[in-house]
Amino acid sequence: MIRVENLVKKYGDFTAVNDISFEVDQGEVFAFLGPNGAGKTTTIKMLTTLLKPTSGTVEVDGLDPSISHHEVRKRFGIVFQDPSLDDELTAYENLELHCILYKVPRKARKERIEKLLGLFELWERRDDPVKQFSGGMKRRLEIARGLLHTPKILFLDEPTLGLDPQTRNHLWAHVQKLNHEEQVTVFLTTHYMEEADRVAQRIAIIDHGKIVAQGTSEDLKRRTSTQTLEQAFLALTGSTIRDEIAGSIDQMRQMSRMWRGGRR
Amino acid sequence: MNAVYVLWIRQLKRYSRSRARIVGSLGQPLLFLVALGFGFGPIFRRAGAGNYLQFLAPGVIGMTILFSAVFSGIELIWDRQFGFLKETLVAPVPRMMIMIGRTCGGATVSLVQGLIVVAICYVAGFRAASFASWPFAFVFMALIAIMFTAFGTAIASVLSDFQAFQLVMNFLIMPLFFLSGALFPLNGVPRALQIVAAVNPFAYGVDGMRVAFGASASQFGAVMDLAVLGAITLLLLGVGGYLFSKIQL
Ligand SMILES: Nc1ncnc2c1ncn2[C@@H]1O[C@H](COP(=O)(O)OP(=O)(O)OP(=O)(O)O)[C@@H](O)[C@H]1O
Ligand SMILES: [Mg+2]
Numbered sequence: 001m002i003r004v005e006n007l008v009k010k011y012g013d014f015t016a017v018n019d020i021s022f023e024v025d026q027g028e029v030f031a032f033l034g035p036n037g038a039g040k041t042t043t044i045k046m047l048t049t050l051l052k053p054t055s056g057t058v059e060v061d062g063l064d065p066s067i068s069h070h071e072v073r074k075r076f077g078i079v080f081q082d083p084s085l086d087d088e089l090t091a092y093e094n095l096e097l098h099c100i101l102y103k104v105p106r107k108a109r110k111e112r113i114e115k116l117l118g119l120f121e122l123w124e125r126r127d128d129p130v131k132q133f134s135g136g137m138k139r140r141l142e143i144a145r146g147l148l149h150t151p152k153i154l155f156l157d158e159p160t161l162g163l164d165p166q167t168r169n170h171l172w173a174h175v176q177k178l179n180h181e182e183q184v185t186v187f188l189t190t191h192y193m194e195e196a197d198r199v200a201q202r203i204a205i206i207d208h209g210k211i212v213a214q215g216t217s218e219d220l221k222r223r224t225s226t227q228t229l230e231q232a233f234l235a236l237t238g239s240t241i242r243d244e245i246a247g248s249i250d251q252m253r254q255m256s257r258m259w260r261g262g263r264r
Numbered sequence: 265m266n267a268v269y270v271l272w273i274r275q276l277k278r279y280s281r282s283r284a285r286i287v288g289s290l291g292q293p294l295l296f297l298v299a300l301g302f303g304f305g306p307i308f309r310r311a312g313a314g315n316y317l318q319f320l321a322p323g324v325i326g327m328t329i330l331f332s333a334v335f336s337g338i339e340l341i342w343d344r345q346f347g348f349l350k351e352t353l354v355a356p357v358p359r360m361m362i363m364i365g366r367t368c369g370g371a372t373v374s375l376v377q378g379l380i381v382v383a384i385c386y387v388a389g390f391r392a393a394s395f396a397s398w399p400f401a402f403v404f405m406a407l408i409a410i411m412f413t414a415f416g417t418a419i420a421s422v423l424s425d426f427q428a429f430q431l432v433m434n435f436l437i438m439p440l441f442f443l444s445g446a447l448f449p450l451n452g453v454p455r456a457l458q459i460v461a462a463v464n465p466f467a468y469g470v471d472g473m474r475v476a477f478g479a480s481a482s483q484f485g486a487v488m489d490l491a492v493l494g495a496i497t498l499l500l501l502g503v504g505g506y507l508f509s510k511i512q513l
Contacts, residue, residue, distance in 0.1 A: 048354050050513045074356040084347040088278045100270040101355035129281075145351075 001026045001153060001185045002047060007056035009042050009209075016042045018209035019056070024202075029179055029186040031200035033193070035237050039209040040189045041081055044157050047187070048078055061152060077102075079146035081157035081189075083138060087131040091122055091141050094130060095148060102149040116144040119170060136162055143171055150178065156188040160195060168192075172199050193230040203229075207237045267357040268365035275336070275369025279376070286377075289335075293328045293381045297321070297388055300447065313449065321390040322401075322473035323446030329378040329408045330466055334437050336370025337416015337504075338429050345426070350513055359509040363417060367501065370413035371406070378405050393478020401476035404493070408469040411497040418504035421511055440466045450483050468492045 002024040009017040017039040024030040032040050045051035046058055049065045049072055058065055065072045085094050092113065099109045117123040120140040130138060139162050146154070154175070160168045176199060178184040190196055196203060197217050204214035213220055213236050217229050224235040279285065301317045308316035343349040352362050392398060419432055443460050444467040450458055461467040461483070472489035475482045484492070 045513065050350065050353060052512060070356065070358060073354055076354075078354055080347070080350055082347050082350075084350045086274065086278075086348045086351075087346065088281055089274065093274075093277070097270050097274060098351070098355075100266050101352065101357055103266075103356070 001028070001061060002030075002187065003057070003059040004043075004047075005057040007043070007046065007058060008054045009039070009046060009051065010054045015209055017046070017053075020206065020209070020211045022204050022211060022214060024185060024187060026185055027179070027183040028202060029175075029188070029200045031196040031203045032187065032189045032206065033191075033196055033203060033233060034189075034206035038206045038237075040206060041157055043206075044078075044155055044187070044189070048076060048155060049073055075151060076153040076155055077146050077149060077151035078155040079143050079157060079159045081161065083142070085130050085138060085142060085145075088129060090127050090129055091117065091133070092126040094141065095145055098145045098148050104149050112148055116147055119174065120144045120167065136164065136167070139163055140167055147174060147178070150182050150184065153185045153187065154178065156186065156190075158189050158191065160190060160192060168195070175199065193228070193233055197229040205233060205236050212236050265361075267355070267361050268368065271352070271362060271365030272369040272372065275339075275366065275373055279373045286380075289328070289332055289377055290380060290384070292331070293324045294384065296324050296327065296447075297385065301388065317385075317388060317390055319449070319474075319479070320447065321385040321388075322477055322479075323444075323470050325378050325381050325385065325405065326408055326444075326446055326466065326470045326473055327441055328381045329374045329405055330412050330441060330469075331437065332374035332377040333370060333409050333412035334416040334432070336373050337367070337413045337418070338420045338432070339370065340366070340417055340420035341424065341426060341429060344420075344424060344511075344513070349511075353511065353513065359511075360505045363505045363508040364501075367410065367413045367417060367504070370416070371409040374409045374413065375405060378409065397477050401473050404469055404472040404476055404489070407472075407490075407493040407497055408466070411465065411469075411493065411500055414497065414500040414504040418500060418507050421504065421507035440464055443467075444470055445483060446470045449481075451481070465492060465496045 004023070005021045007017055007020050008015065020039075020043070032043065034040050042051065046053050047060055047065060049069045052066050060072050061075050063072050063075075086097070089097070095113045095117070096109065099113065104112065114123065117126055120143060122137065122140055122144065125133070125137070130141065133141065143159055146156070146159075156175070159171060163171070172195065175186055179186055186199075188196070188200065200217070202214065202216055203220060205212050205220070213223065215223075220229065220232040220236070221227065224232045226232045226235055297317075297320065301320050305316040308314070308319070313319070340349065353359070355362075392401070419428075423429075423432070443457065444464050445461050446466075450461050450467075468484055468489045471483045472486060472493065475486040475489065482489075
């Protein structure tokens with residue numbers, strides 16, 4: 001479903017994604033893990049037509065995102081790591097706008113919006129402008145929106161960032177249901193190792209723009225002779241904090257994440 | 265097509281919910297009308313040039329639309345910064361449609377602003393020559409609105425930070441406005457200034473509005489005004505659409 005070969009992305013002199021290759025099969029749940037600044041979001045941007053690779057091949061359902069943008073865009077849904085709601089509109093209006101952009105039939109619209117707002121416990125707040133929402137509520141709305149239409153491939157970039165355990169459970173249950181019932185391929189990133197361990201069939205670990213290991217959770221544990229995925233992750237990526245290499249953008253993002261987290 | 269509509273509505277909603285923006289953007293035209301209209305009125309009359317308010321009003325209406333349209337186009341920078349742009353850029357809708365929806369929305373908002381200023385001018389004593397002036401003037405207002413929203417969108421597609429906005433305002437939009445004949449008649453000004461006005465699309469918009477409202481003298485002629493505005497608007501829509509479709513995040 002997704003095929004990446006020798007993919008490279010450079011920002012000026014800095015190489016954010018450095019010659020990575022991997023494949024994700026149809027109907028698979030694939031976790032892409034790595035420390036801050038490893039290149040996960042950059043990779044997702046290249047898979048979702050937002051960014052052109054410096055070099056290498058990318059295929060999404062057999063199509064090149066940098067050429068067949070439109071065809072590729074019809075095939076995926078995405079929950080971004082960074083905010084992407086219109087703060088001036090209400091929760092309901094944000095979802096409605098999404099439905100129209102994604103051509104959800106008019107009849108199904110109301111029902112789906114109601115269902116997803118209900119699932120993420122925002123139905124009561126549907127007519128409030130998003131700017132009045134807490135960080136976690138905004139996050140929940142982003143996720144609800146990402147699940148409004150049923151794509152072939154679902155990209156989830158740290159979807160559980162700043163969410164309470166209840167919502168995290170709802171989210172993963174829903175994602176697994178989509179995966180089982182509709183054979184949706186899922187490409188996710190997260191910093192919660194136990195989540196990845198629970199939902200992903202295969203895992204790739206990226207560090208400094210390079211893939212350092214990939215396989216099932218069991219493979220990774222065996223290779224590193226560790227008990228948990230978290231230990232395996234630390235064994236593969238070391239235990240230094242990635243501040244020294246993180247650019248200012250990244251630091252800003254971390255600040256905003258702390259702030260978002262702190263307000264909840 | 266629905267995508268164009270929903271993006272259009274989105275901008276109208278944002279506008280109607282921001283009272284600060286509605287009121288704030290009327291301050292400047294009001295100031296121009298009062299300070300210049302009443303301040304220069306007597307001199308203008310003594311010079312035998314007629315009623316200054318009658319001359320100035322189309323210029324101030326045009327100014328309102330110009331500033332508001334460029335601002336609407338540049339709102340793209342905000343959408344990029346606050347992230348909403350991503351949502352529209354990955355949607356299965358041709359980017360040209362997204363650009364058109366945004367442009368229609370921005371143009372409508374600036375047209376509404378312009379109409380509010382028309383009402384203010386009317387209260388101040390401005391009069392159109394006849395009832396038939398209104399649809400004709402409206403066409404010119406709409407063209408100014410679309411043209412400069414597309415222009416703002418094109419600029420915001422290549423520049424990505426807020427500082428750039430100030431730069432564009434001060435070095436592009438302000439000169440376009442002041443060197444257009446919006447505030448003073450162009451006949452009799454130095455040749456250089458006339459040439460500058462002749463390559464300034466906004467000057468054709470103001471001139472067209474004046475003709476529509478019944479001014480006896482026209483700088484370029486109404487047909488020429490319409491042709492130039494139409495052509496530049498199409499050009500800017502094309503360029504804006506192209507640059508918009510090339511945005512990477
Ligand atoms: N627009 C940009 N210009 C320059 N450098 C960038 C840009 N976007 C990202 N980077 C850099 O590329 C690297 C990878 O960033 P990316 O956002 O892909 O990391 P990530 O794996 O998603 O990290 P996180 O877990 O913090 O989300 C980082 O070092 C970052 O500073
Ligand atoms: Mg990221």
